Amino acid sequence: xxxxxxxxxxxxxxxxxxxxxxxxxxxxxxxxxxxxxxxxxxxxxxxxxxxxxxxxxxxxxxxxxxxxxxxxxxxxxxxxxxxxxxxxxxxxxxxxxxxxxxxxxxxxxxxxxxxxxxxxxxxxxxxxxxxxxxxxxxxxxxxxxxxxxxxxxxxxxxxxxxxxxxxxxxxxxxxxxxxxxxxxxxxxxxxxxxxxxxxxxxxxxxxxxxxxxxxxxxxxxxxxxxxxxxxxxxxxxxxxxxxxxxxxxxxxxxxxxxxxxxxxxxxxxxxxxxxxxxxxxxxxxxxxxxxxxxxxxxxxxxxxxxxxxxxxxxxxxxxxxxxxxxxxxxxxxx
Numbered sequence: 001x002x003x004x005x006x007x008x009x010x011x012x013x014x015x016x017x018x019x020x021x022x023x024x025x026x027x028x029x030x031x032x033x034x035x036x037x038x039x040x041x042x043x044x045x046x047x048x049x050x051x052x053x054x055x056x057x058x059x060x061x062x063x064x065x066x067x068x069x070x071x072x073x074x075x076x077x078x079x080x081x082x083x084x085x086x087x088x089x090x091x092x093x094x095x096x097x098x099x100x101x102x103x104x105x106x107x108x109x110x111x112x113x114x115x116x117x118x119x120x121x122x123x124x125x126x127x128x129x130x131x132x133x134x135x136x137x138x139x140x141x142x143x144x145x146x147x148x149x150x151x152x153x154x155x156x157x158x159x160x161x162x163x164x165x166x167x168x169x170x171x172x173x174x175x176x177x178x179x180x181x182x183x184x185x186x187x188x189x190x191x192x193x194x195x196x197x198x199x200x201x202x203x204x205x206x207x208x209x210x211x212x213x214x215x216x217x218x219x220x221x222x223x224x225x226x227x228x229x230x231x232x233x234x235x236x237x238x239x240x241x242x243x244x245x246x247x248x249x250x251x252x253x254x255x256x257x258x259x260x261x262x263x264x265x266x267x268x269x270x271x272x273x274x275x276x277x278x279x280x281x282x283x284x285x286x287x288x289x290x291x292x293x294x295x296x297x298x299x300x301x302x303x304x305x306x307x308x309x310x311x312x313x314x315x316x317x318x319x320x321x322x323x324x325x326x327x328x329x330x331x332x333x334x
Contacts, residue, residue: 027235028235028268033192035191035193036232036237037191037268038237039189039190039191040188040189041186042188042189042297042298042299043185043296043298044179044180044185044276044294044296046114046180046185046294047074047180048110048112048113048114049112049113050113050114050115050179050292051114051115051121051122051123052112052113052121053112056121057120059112060111060112061112062110062112067110100182100183101183102182102183102184102185114293114294116291116292117290117291118290123251123286124287124289124290125288126254126255126287127255127283127284130254130284130286131254131255131256132253133148133149134253135150135152135253136152137151138152140155141153141154145160147160147161147164148247148248149164149249150170150172151163151165151172153166156318156321156322159315159319162318165203166309166314167315168203168308169203170205170224170225170248171184171200171202171205172202173185173200173202174200174201174203174205175200176207176225176262176264177262177276177278178276178294179292179294181202184201184202184306186200186201186299187199187200187201187296188302193211194212195209196211197209198239201303203308204305205225209228209239210229214229216242216243219243221243222243222258223244223245224247224248226244226262229241235267236266237265237266238265239262239265240261240262240263241261241262241263241264242260244258244262245257250280250282250284250285251280251285251286255282255284255285259282259283259284259285260281261280262278262280264276264277264278265278271298272297273295273296273297273298274295274298275293276293276295276296277291277293277294278292278294279291
């Protein structure tokens with residue numbers, strides 16, 4: 001991690017408005033192996049924008065007045081969303097209304113953006129030739145296989161035409177890195193003396209991260225969530241992940257994961273908060289690295305199994321519906 005992003009992280013740790021603890025005086029509890037104890041279930045919901053709106057410039061945190069105005073604006077948007085659903089096409093099942101959305105963070109640490117480097121809080125430019133693929137809950141978009149985005153698809157000829165979350169391979173917020181999304185913004189951390197396990201609620205993906213000196217996998221062995229190796233930097237758990245398989249985007253709609261290197265830092269800054277900081281380096285996709293901080297808040301609960309597509313009936317029915325449309329079209333032509 002570069003000096004600038006490290007300084008920004010330390011500054012963020014001191015700006016927790018809901019606690020008197022500061023990052024430079026708090027000492028995390030230890031587990032039986034003497035490591036900082038990160039175990040438990042943590043929630044990373046947030047309504048903070050990922051990239052910083054232009055009006056904030058290089059300012060990292062919102063003022064009290066801005067927080068109040070934001071909450072009023074979000075309440076109005078919630079009401080408008082409910083009204084839009086109520087008045088929408090009665091023949092359309094629609095997507096998600098706000099009843100299902102888990103977007104408000106539990107913490108009062110309200111940044112102007114999750115991105116802290118570059119200093120303007122915006123993603124760096126894209127490298128020349130980087131692939132761009134957009135998906136979404138709306139109609140299918142033109143494109144070719146492989147479909148690297150998570151939601152939506154390019155056609156319904158087969159499961160390979162659907163997004164990665166529709167295929168129950170990668171969730172739309174479980175990463176890595178994981179980012180706040182519609183719902184299921186929870187992660188559970190387990191530790192022993194030489195491993196950490198990072199279990200995301202979405203797709204119930206468990207990354208088993210060795211903390212010893214074992215070598216990484218050979219470069220030619222790519223995996224959906226990469227090959228992670230961890231170590232302790234003081235009280236911070238650092239996980240460096242390489243060997244992504246290239247079949248997912250590098251980040252957002254951009255690039256492929258083939259050359260991505262992800263560095264995650266988990267630091268417990270008080271009894272109920274872990275600062276989750278991550279940096280992506282991918283010169284094939286972006287002209288610079290970028291760093292984000294997503295506070296995670298401890299919750300008194302447990303994770304239950306995530307039933308992707310309710311037992312995978314969703315994918316079967318998507319494809320069955322398309323075959324029925326084709327059959328009816330052919331019968332009408334005859």
